[in-house]
Amino acid sequence: xxxxxxxxxxxxxxxxxxxxxxxxxxxxxxxxxxxxxxxxxxxxxxxxxxxxxxxxxxxxxxxxxxxxxxxxxxxxxxxxxxxxxxxxxxxxxxxxxxxxxxxxxxxxxxxxxxxxxxxxxxxxxxxxxxxxxxxxxxxxxxxxxxxxxxxxxxxxxxxxxxxxxxxxxxxxxxxxxxxxxxxxxxxxxxxxxxxxxxxxxxxxxxxxxxxxxxxxxxxxxxxxxxxxxxxxxxxxxxxxxxxxxxxxxxxxxxxxxxxxxxxxxxxxxxxxxxxxxxxxxxxxxxxxxxxxxxx
Numbered sequence: 001x002x003x004x005x006x007x008x009x010x011x012x013x014x015x016x017x018x019x020x021x022x023x024x025x026x027x028x029x030x031x032x033x034x035x036x037x038x039x040x041x042x043x044x045x046x047x048x049x050x051x052x053x054x055x056x057x058x059x060x061x062x063x064x065x066x067x068x069x070x071x072x073x074x075x076x077x078x079x080x081x082x083x084x085x086x087x088x089x090x091x092x093x094x095x096x097x098x099x100x101x102x103x104x105x106x107x108x109x110x111x112x113x114x115x116x117x118x119x120x121x122x123x124x125x126x127x128x129x130x131x132x133x134x135x136x137x138x139x140x141x142x143x144x145x146x147x148x149x150x151x152x153x154x155x156x157x158x159x160x161x162x163x164x165x166x167x168x169x170x171x172x173x174x175x176x177x178x179x180x181x182x183x184x185x186x187x188x189x190x191x192x193x194x195x196x197x198x199x200x201x202x203x204x205x206x207x208x209x210x211x212x213x214x215x216x217x218x219x220x221x222x223x224x225x226x227x228x229x230x231x232x233x234x235x236x237x238x239x240x241x242x243x244x245x246x247x248x249x250x251x252x253x254x255x256x257x258x259x260x261x262x263x264x265x266x267x268x269x270x271x272x273x274x275x276x277x278x279x280x281x282x283x284x285x286x287x288x289x290x291x292x293x294x295x
Contacts, residue, residue, distance in 0.1 A: 003075060005035045006068050009047070012036065013065045016048075016055045090119035091279020096132045096144040097124060100224045101266065104244065105161075106145055109291050113283060120279060128222075129199035136271045142280040143287075147266035148199055158268045158288045163241035165203070165262040166254040168231045175237070176253035183239070183259055184211045190218030190236035192227050200224070200264060204239045207259050228252055 012021040012032065022029045040046055047061035057065065097106040102124070110122060125141055132144040133152050149157045167186055169175045175186060187208075193215070194201040208215050218236040221227055227238040232251035239257070241264050248254055268287050 003072065005039055006072060008032060008035050009039055010065065010068055010072065012055065013047075013057050013061060016057065018055065088278040088282040089117055090121065091277060092121045092123060093143070093280055093283045094123040094141045095125070096127045096135050096141040096146070098129060098146055098266075099126050100241070101145050102126055105266070109145075109287060112290065113286055116286070117282065120283065128197075130197055132269065136269060139271075142270065142277060143284055144269040145266065146199075146269050147264050148203060149265060149267060150199075150269055154272055156270045156272050159265050160268060160287065160291050161266045163264045163266060165207075165239055165257050165264060166242045167257055168228055168238040168240045168252050168254055170231060170234050170237075171251050171253050173237070173253065175255060178255050180258045181255045182211075182257065183207045183215075184213065186237055187211070187213050188216065191215040192219045192221065192230045192236040192238040193217060194224070194227070195220045195222060198222075203261070203264060207239070207257070207262060210259065210261070 008021070008025055008027070011025055012018065015021045015024065018029050018032055022032045025032065036047070043060070043064060045060040046058065047064055048055040049058045050056075095106070106124070113120065123141075125135060127135060127144075129146045129148070129150065132141070132146050133150050133155065135141045136144055136155060137152075145160070147163075149159075167175065167181045167183070169186075169189075175181060175189075178185075191204075193204055204215070219230055221230065224240050227240055228249050230236065231238045232249050240254070242254060242256065243249075268284060270284060
């Protein structure tokens with residue numbers, strides 16, 4: 001059974017006349033008749049009741065017509081989806097993004113890319129850095145905007161921006177008057193931070209480890225904006241990326257950290273050898289070549 005014969009059957013079922021159906025399909029009557037015979041042999045039952053030259057769809061044929069239409073529609077959708085994936089102008093780009101990058105960085109990338117590929121479509125997945133490794137490996141997403149660099153040899157990586165880290169303290173806190181600070185200067189302060197499995201938390205722990213210190217964790221949360229909100233409420237201090245201009249919370253002072261390694265690189269990650277989709281390749285090339293300038 002092939003799709004052409006299935007389409008011919010649907011046309012014949014709608015017209016119920018071999019001569020008229022053959023004319024519509026631009027095939028000869030014998031060709032259409034033989035195709036119907038093959039189809040009925042394969043199904044194992046007659047699909048039409050025959051009265052002279054007239055055909056009338058029977059109960060078997062009605063069932064087969066319904067399922068044929070469903071199958072052809074599914075095949076048509078699949079063909080369109082594959083074409084969209086392969087078309088660099090209108091293909092689908094499946095992108096995982098850090099929550100903190102979903103506020104402005106990822107939307108700005110998409111906004112700029114739309115100027116050269118307005119028909120491209122996107123599937124966005126907000127995820128933590130450690131979750132993105134699994135998403136990329138499983139094929140759930142094509143690309144990820146994440147940081148720091150995933151600890152995975154099978155993933156490619158290109159740095160897009162480097163965010164200096166700051167000590168976020170309540171605006172009325174004594175440390176708020178400092179021009180710079182080290183984590184050692186706030187060793188006794190309760191720390192509001194991310195949960196232990198977050199990549200950003202690993203950076204924070206490394207800053208304390210470099211001084212032989214263990215932070216006094218007051219609260220753990222899952223998002224950087226939550227850290228800033230809890231700091232503003234006076235529940236502790238936090239280590240967060242320097243906010244972009246116009247975005248800091250007024251109740252929070254962001255004091256630059258002087259410690260070595262006090263920065264978070266943000267980059268584009270992908271599974272090595274897997275970027276075969278032309279739409280994804282084009283988008284990735286654009287991001288790597290054009291988006292490092294975003295601040």
